[in-house]
Amino acid sequence: MIEHDQHPSSILTFKSAYDFDTTIARLKAALEGVNAVVFADVDQREAAALVGLELRPTRLIMFGNPKAGTPVMVANPHAALELPLRLVVWEDDEGRVHVDYRDVSQTLGPLYAIEPELLVPLQRVPELLQATVH
Template identity: 80%
Template sequence: MTEHPQHPPSVLTYTSTHDFDTTIARLKAVLERAGAVVFADVDQRDAAALAGLELRRTRLLMFGNPKAGTPVMAANPHAALELPLRLVVWEDEEGRVQVDYRDVAQTLGPLYGIAPDLLVPLQRVAELLRATVQ
């Protein structure tokens, strides 16, 4: 992992060994193979351009598996603020592709009181993402 500006400890940053577009394609493919649905792919650079602003290449993917997320939201409706899961792919100043993922398995238990057994499927996501980009 590379050092970047401040972020919460639950945000994991992985440096991809692939170019930007390949990283996005690999992430989408592995998520779908793992049973997740990619609900949205937001090009935040394009959105910035619409407002007349510039932003480095930045894409937000919203994804999840209803079999994993539904029991969490049923246990605590407020936990829906953390779901679906999100990751951001962005280019740093040196042109390296970074992947940020907020590991909700670290926050749903202590912040929302979600039972550990409900978090097991979500705990696998961070390693899946790391292995996909390296």
């Protein structure tokens, strides 16, 4: 079994209590329930298969709420590289499902000099994701 522990400290990983497809459905419903927009759902396993490669079930979901993200981008246009928000749902070799999320509320302040009050809406995302998959 390969260990998958290597990642930046701003990456939060939540183990899902649900199977892969149910996890995806629950996350999308939870995001829509807080008025977030799912901008893209990229099936990275499918993309790998198109070029003859194999990849564990892996989906990248890009999402956000323009009410929360726009003020951040107004404050610093470079911060648009971090937005929309992204999460990855992946399945390990044992069939366990994980949700990875980069907590941009940890990085936007120090890396882009975004004022703390603009980050408050983004600080709620990890709790929402964790509650959704547990």
